[in-house]
Amino acid sequence: MTQTAAQRRRRRTRAEVTRRAVELFAARGYAATSTEQVAAAADLSRSTLFRLFADKEDLLFGLEDDLLATAAAAVAEAPPDLPPWAALRAAAVRIAEQVGPLRDLLVTREQVVATVPALGARAAAKHRRWEEALATGLTAHRGVPAAEALLMAKLAVACFEVAQADWLTGAADDLPALLTAALDRLPGLLER
Amino acid sequence: MTQTAAQRRRRRTRAEVTRRAVELFAARGYAATSTEQVAAAADLSRSTLFRLFADKEDLLFGLEDDLLATAAAAVAEAPPDLPPWAALRAAAVRIAEQVGPLRDLLVTREQVVATVPALGARAAAKHRRWEEALATGLTAHRGVPAAEALLMAKLAVACFEVAQADWLTGAADDLPALLTAALDRLPGLLER
DNA sequence: CCCGATGTGAGACTCTGTGTCACAACGGGA
DNA sequence: TCCCGTTGTGACACAGAGTCTCACATCGGG
Numbered sequence: 001m002t003q004t005a006a007q008r009r010r011r012r013t014r015a016e017v018t019r020r021a022v023e024l025f026a027a028r029g030y031a032a033t034s035t036e037q038v039a040a041a042a043d044l045s046r047s048t049l050f051r052l053f054a055d056k057e058d059l060l061f062g063l064e065d066d067l068l069a070t071a072a073a074a075v076a077e078a079p080p081d082l083p084p085w086a087a088l089r090a091a092a093v094r095i096a097e098q099v100g101p102l103r104d105l106l107v108t109r110e111q112v113v114a115t116v117p118a119l120g121a122r123a124a125a126k127h128r129r130w131e132e133a134l135a136t137g138l139t140a141h142r143g144v145p146a147a148e149a150l151l152m153a154k155l156a157v158a159c160f161e162v163a164q165a166d167w168l169t170g171a172a173d174d175l176p177a178l179l180t181a182a183l184d185r186l187p188g189l190l191e192r
Numbered sequence: 193m194t195q196t197a198a199q200r201r202r203r204r205t206r207a208e209v210t211r212r213a214v215e216l217f218a219a220r221g222y223a224a225t226s227t228e229q230v231a232a233a234a235d236l237s238r239s240t241l242f243r244l245f246a247d248k249e250d251l252l253f254g255l256e257d258d259l260l261a262t263a264a265a266a267v268a269e270a271p272p273d274l275p276p277w278a279a280l281r282a283a284a285v286r287i288a289e290q291v292g293p294l295r296d297l298l299v300t301r302e303q304v305v306a307t308v309p310a311l312g313a314r315a316a317a318k319h320r321r322w323e324e325a326l327a328t329g330l331t332a333h334r335g336v337p338a339a340e341a342l343l344m345a346k347l348a349v350a351c352f353e354v355a356q357a358d359w360l361t362g363a364a365d366d367l368p369a370l371l372t373a374a375l376d377r378l379p380g381l382l383e384r
Numbered sequence: 385c386c387c388g389a390t391g392t393g394a395g396a397c398t399c400t401g402t403g404t405c406a407c408a409a410c411g412g413g414a
Numbered sequence: 415t416c417c418c419g420t421t422g423t424g425a426c427a428c429a430g431a432g433t434c435t436c437a438c439a440t441c442g443g444g
Contacts, residue, residue, distance in 0.1 A: 006390080034430065045393045050432065083384045124316030147354060151374065152381050154350035162343050182343065189344050190379050192275045198421080226399065237424045242401065 014052055014062060017042040021059040022105060025112045030119070057122045060109055063102065064126065067095055068133050075137030084144050085152060089183055091134060092156045096163070096176040103173070110168050131157050159183050206244055206254060209234040213251040214297060217304045222311070249314045252301055255294065256318065259287055260325050267329030276336050277344060281375055283326060284348045288355070288368045295365070302360050323349045351375050 021038045028037075035056055039049040053059050074091035082090070099106070113119040134153035138144040144152070159182035167175045213230045220229075227248055231241040245251050266283035274282070291298070305311040323345040330341035351374035359367045 121317035125313035158346035
């Protein structure tokens with residue numbers, strides 16, 4: 001596990017490059033900013049840039065990749081006597097807590113994503129991966145049937161999405177609170 | 193409205209080209225099939241191909257674009273005394289009915305999408321557009337607050353997604369039935 | 385001091401997606 | 415009949431994304 005030195009380094013440069021890239025995109029526009037310009041702004045060659053990031057889009061969405069592991073772990077670590085839905089709630093809140101500190105960056109990113117419809121697809125895909133991670137966690141550690149687990153995960157992530165949307169548009173600044181509010185609203189919606 | 197002649201023609205060729213493209217992709221692989229090969233297989237020039245389809249990915253997902261309008265209309269046309277969630281259910285079922293006849297093509301497409309992770313993003317984006325269409329329908333025609341409407345729409349589409357997944361993997365062949373089953377399972381999940 | 389592993393840059397190459405131009409087909413009006 | 419706008423089409427050039435290969439640096443350990 002001494003590889004962690006290199007890995008940490010890599011993660012730090014990824015974070016730094018992401019920051020500069022997002023600012024560039026926000027300033028000049030996503031399509032109008034070439035990957036070569038991003039590389040220059042980050043003091044990297046284009047080659048290295050594409051070694052660090054799979055995609056041009058990854059420059060915008062790579063930040064939250066770590067949260068995938070968090071999602072699965074959170075479900076696994078929840079107290080085993082907790083019912084599945086409660087465990088899922090706890091996991092979702094934990095993700096929300098980890099996203100919190102990134103707020104400034106995410107707000108800027110949202111400006112970019114809003115202007116380029118194609119980027120919305122990537123955001124959706126990210127949430128879909130969360131759903132899958134949460135669902136597999138539920139089935140593996142709690143024996144919830146796969147079909148139900150996926151559906152439950154989708155509900156939780158849906159709540160996360162609406163909460164995050166509120167949060168990023170500036171209404172409130174406590175994402176976990178917004179998330180639990182959305183989760184609590186859920187049962188009432190089905191009765192109408 | 194005599195433009196409809198040209199529009200109908202265009203839609204028919206789109207459908208035909210889509211069919212050939214999906215088969216090509218399934219046979220040779222998505223990445224390995226160039227847009228030029230698709231154009232050749234469809235007896236078109238590459239120029240014309242990109243006039244008919246925005247994207248290479250659009251060759252896979254363009255088919256269901258019409259369903260967007262259907263989604264919004266279905267919510268609007270539901271009997272006004274129906275509670276919002278019931279109206280939403282009806283709209284979702286109606287979409288499911290329209291998707292039904294496309295099954296063979298969708299199964300083949302799913303083979304392609306499964307092998308190329310990036311394509312999952314487009315599928316997710318498509319469902320997101322459905323969510324938005326349904327939600328705006330709910331707020332516009334039934335006065336449901338925007339935040340709640342979006343969340344409700346997300347729930348319905350989540351059910352649709354799991355139902356469609358079952359349907360495409362061949363378990364059952366009645367999509368509307370699978371969908372209503374998923375919708376009925378919903379309240380029970382939250383109580384656990 | 386050397387050596388293999390890893391990180392980095394240079395550059396060539398393919399393919400996607402855009403934009404421009406030219407040319408046909410068509411249909412309506414003078 | 416001729417003219418003219420509209421629409422659909424192809425040929426082509428071009429910018430940029432993403433891949434690949436090769437060469438060089440850097441660095442920790444023997």
